Amino acid sequence: MGGWLMRRWGTTVGSAGRETALVLLILALGGTLTALTPYFLNLASLLNLTQFTAVLGLLGLGQFMVILGGGGGIDLSCAGNLNLSGVLMALLVQHHVSTGLAAIIAVLAGIALGTVNAVVVVVARVPALIATLATYYAYDSLALGVSGGASLSPFPSGFAWLGQGYTFGVPNQVLFVLLPVLVLVWVALRWSLFGRSLYAVGQSERAATLAGVRVARVRFWTYVIMGALAGLAAVVSNSWFMSATPDVGDVYLLESIAVVVLGGIDIFGGVGRASGFILSLILVTLIESGLQLANISSEVQLGLLGLVLIGAVVINQLLNQARFRETVARGKARLLERLAPKLTRNPTTSGREQRVL
Amino acid sequence: MRHLLAVFRTYEVTLFGIVLLAVVVIESVTPRFLTTANLNALMVSGVVLAVVAVGEAFVIIQGGVDISVGAVLGVASIIVAKALLAGWPPIAAMACGMAAGMALGSLNGIIVVRGRVPAIVATLGTMSVWSAVIFYLLNGEWIDGIPDRYSWLSVQIGPVPWVGALGLILGCYALAAATLSWSRFGRQVYGVGDSTETARLTGIRVNRVSFWAYALAGLFVGLAAVIYVTVDANIEVDVGTSIPLAAIAACVLGGVDITGGAGNPIGVLLGVTALTVMENGSVLVGVPSLYEQAVVGGLIIISVLVWSVRRGRRPAAWVGG
Numbered sequence: 029m030g031g032w033l034m035r036r037w038g039t040t041v042g043s044a045g046r047e048t049a050l051v052l053l054i055l056a057l058g059g060t061l062t063a064l065t066p067y068f069l070n071l072a073s074l075l076n077l078t079q080f081t082a083v084l085g086l087l088g089l090g091q092f093m094v095i096l097g098g099g100g101g102i103d104l105s106c107a108g109n110l111n112l113s114g115v116l117m118a119l120l121v122q123h124h125v126s127t128g129l130a131a132i133i134a135v136l137a138g139i140a141l142g143t144v145n146a147v148v149v150v151v152a153r154v155p156a157l158i159a160t161l162a163t164y165y166a167y168d169s170l171a172l173g174v175s176g177g178a179s180l181s182p183f184p185s186g187f188a189w190l191g192q193g194y195t196f197g198v199p200n201q202v203l204f205v206l207l208p209v210l211v212l213v214w215v216a217l218r219w220s221l222f223g224r225s226l227y228a229v230g231q232s233e234r235a236a237t238l239a240g241v242r243v244a245r246v247r248f249w250t251y252v253i254m255g256a257l258a259g260l261a262a263v264v265s266n267s268w269f270m271s272a273t274p275d276v277g278d279v280y281l282l283e284s285i286a287v288v289v290l291g292g293i294d295i296f297g298g299v300g301r302a303s304g305f306i307l308s309l310i311l312v313t314l315i316e317s318g319l320q321l322a323n324i325s326s327e328v329q330l331g332l333l334g335l336v337l338i339g340a341v342v343i344n345q346l347l348n349q350a351r352f353r354e355t356v357a358r359g360k361a362r363l364l365e366r367l368a369p370k371l372t373r374n375p376t377t378s379g380r381e382q383r384v385l
Numbered sequence: 386m387r388h389l390l391a392v393f394r395t396y397e398v399t400l401f402g403i404v405l406l407a408v409v410v411i412e413s414v415t416p417r418f419l420t421t422a423n424l425n426a427l428m429v430s431g432v433v434l435a436v437v438a439v440g441e442a443f444v445i446i447q448g449g450v451d452i453s454v455g456a457v458l459g460v461a462s463i464i465v466a467k468a469l470l471a472g473w474p475p476i477a478a479m480a481c482g483m484a485a486g487m488a489l490g491s492l493n494g495i496i497v498v499r500g501r502v503p504a505i506v507a508t509l510g511t512m513s514v515w516s517a518v519i520f521y522l523l524n525g526e527w528i529d530g531i532p533d534r535y536s537w538l539s540v541q542i543g544p545v546p547w548v549g550a551l552g553l554i555l556g557c558y559a560l561a562a563a564t565l566s567w568s569r570f571g572r573q574v575y576g577v578g579d580s581t582e583t584a585r586l587t588g589i590r591v592n593r594v595s596f597w598a599y600a601l602a603g604l605f606v607g608l609a610a611v612i613y614v615t616v617d618a619n620i621e622v623d624v625g626t627s628i629p630l631a632a633i634a635a636c637v638l639g640g641v642d643i644t645g646g647a648g649n650p651i652g653v654l655l656g657v658t659a660l661t662v663m664e665n666g667s668v669l670v671g672v673p674s675l676y677e678q679a680v681v682g683g684l685i686i687i688s689v690l691v692w693s694v695r696r697g698r699r700p701a702a703w704v705g706g
Contacts, residue, residue, distance in 0.1 A: 102505065104505075148686060152690055152693065153693060154686065154689045154690065154693065155643055155644055155689075157450060157505050157643070158450075158633065158637065158643045158685065158689055159686065159689070161452070161630065161633065161685075162630075162634075162681075162682040162683070162685040162686045162689075163682060163686070164682070165630050165678040165679070165681060165682040166678065166679045166682030166683060167679075168678065169675065169676055169677065169678035169679035169680075169682065170676070170679050172675045172676075172678075173673055173675040173676040173679070176675075177675060281509075282509060282510075282513050285506065285509065289506070295503055295506060296503075325520070327516060327517050327520035327521075328517045328520065328521060329517075330513045330516065330517060331513050331514045331515075331516065331517025331518065331520075332517070333513065334509070334510035334511065334512070334513030334514045334517075335510065335514055337506060337509070337510045338496055338500065338502055338506070338507060338510040338511070341500065341501075341502040341503070341506055341507075342496075342500040342501070342502060345500065345501040345502070
């Protein structure tokens with residue numbers, strides 16, 4: 029029994045440890061913010077805060093899946109995708125296209141842009157880094173050109189419902205967009221063939237291929253899904269600000285990668301849980317609102333987030349080192365032995381020896 | 386004779402040919418191309434990029450990437466500018482700028498090597514940090530009226546402007562070429578870029594080589610900062626934002642393998658030339674300047690594709706597996 033316990037604890041230390049750390053950080057940060065401003069800790073203001081999670085959450089989810097697929101997968105163009113799709117939607121509405129139809133076209137545009145990435149990275153085998161860097165600048169530049177560099181605000185006031193409205197106190201963009209997508213992705217990753225294939229591909233491309241998984245197809249779809257989510261995020265962003273700016277998404281590139289890395293997702297793929305992602309999303313949003321509260325400008329916020337990103341990866345790498353894990357495991361074993369000596373009697377000898385004797 | 390002719394089949398000669406062709410085509414379409422004024426504009430946009438690109442080449446050849454070069458350029462330029470405005474001798478200002486660049490480059494190196502952070506994430510992080518620093522230092526304004534203490538850079542001989550800068554660039558590239566081709570460090574850079582594990586097994590100190598590649602890139606960026614404040618007598622908050630992509634594009638165009646292990650400075654110089662000519666030409670021909678980056682992005686993808694084919698990397702079978 030003791031052996032069973034030890035083995036269970038040993039295998040969960042990696043992931044549960046990460047989530048525990050995140051929850052503790054969230055509580056610590058929440059506590060600090062409550063101390064700083066007494067209006068923080070009430071349900072209404074907390075729910076109000078969630079509006080900042082929608083766009084970031086959507087982009088982060090896409091990034092999550094692309095990075096999970098491994099092979100150096102990353103999508104640096106998600107911000108450019110958001111910019112371009114958002115600007116396209118605004119232009120359509122300006123030309124008397126109904127908002128609903130324009131929104132659908134924006135998502136389709138996102139899918140198209142994501143598919144370009146998919147083709148270049150997966151089919152043409154251009155390294156994701158350079159490919160999505162190039163498409164980022166291309167999409168960003170197109171967004172600038174198409175919008176003339178200006179902010180476009182042609183949306184009818186009814187459109188604000190999505191980004192600025194609340195239902196039961198929860199922002200609509202969270203309730204009707206982010207949450208359903210989150211649930212969908214969580215279910216897909218856990219229970220669908222695609223999800224399991226994705227994890228397999230990320231952990232070992234070779235093993236996955238030998239097991240019959242179509243690596244290229246799986247990775248291809250991650251970029252397409254990322255594009256769709258970027259298009260969706262563009263719609264939400266347009267509604268939130270009631271305008272489309274060609275550089276509104278730029279800040280989200282760094283943030284989306286930071287959310288993924290903080291959430292315990294390995295930058296090389298194959299490792300990462302949706303629960304970690306969600307906690308990390310909450311944490312990053314808290315950090316951003318805390319900084320906002322402290323009146324720190326958005327450029328400096330981004331700088332601090334850069335530091336957080338680097339720190340998160342360094343810590344990740346540290347935790348992943350086999351030597352470190354061994355030390356932790358041994359320390360835990362000794363602690364358990366000291367606290368409950370009866371539980372840790374050697375499992376292999378106890379049963380069999382007694383029988384033999 | 387066959388050996389002599391073989392040199393014409395190298396990529397660099399092809400690229401040179403393409404550049405010449407582009408020049409001829411642009412000149413025929415709009416005769417404003419080969420004027421001194423336009424050459425001036427060409428040099429202005431090209432000289433800073435040229436120096437940054439050679440540093441970036443070291444980083445890419447050893448298998449990494451550095452997208453923070455623009456932000457580092459910004460910080461170094463502000464330091465040089467402030468030193469000049471405070472009346473420091475130009476040599477001291479130049480030394481400060483280069484030291485700052487090298488320090489920031491070394492920081493990148495430490496994060497990548499010691500922190501084991503993937504280069505893209507590390508330099509993305511440092512880029513945002515230095516951008517915040519630039520924003521904070523400029524404080525909503527911009528620096529202008531920087532005294533021109535490096536007039537030797539902009540000396541003009543005949544119709545060619547910026548001859549001093551050209552000489553500096555050629556010196557940098559000659560140095561880089563010599564280092565990469567003939568020094569042990571240079572060969573180790575190629576080795577590390579080709580395969581880190583194999584390099585480690587052959588006894589190359591991979592960590593050290595990588596670190597110095599990033600530090601060297603920073604040093605070159607510091608030098609570029611000196612050219613930048615001469616070329617552009619004011620510094621605004623978006624300084625250097627288009628540099629990282631252009632530098633990487635120049636390297637890729639010049640035949641540097643983005644996955645590391647291949648490439649040479651002559652190609653990079655040609656890549657810089659090609660990029661500058663095409664950007665300048667596209668503006669002259671009438672492409673709206675807002676679309677410039679899209680052109681650069683497209684160029685990167687095309688040249689990486691061309692190189693993938695040349696290097697024999699076959700595209701993935703269509704998603705069938």
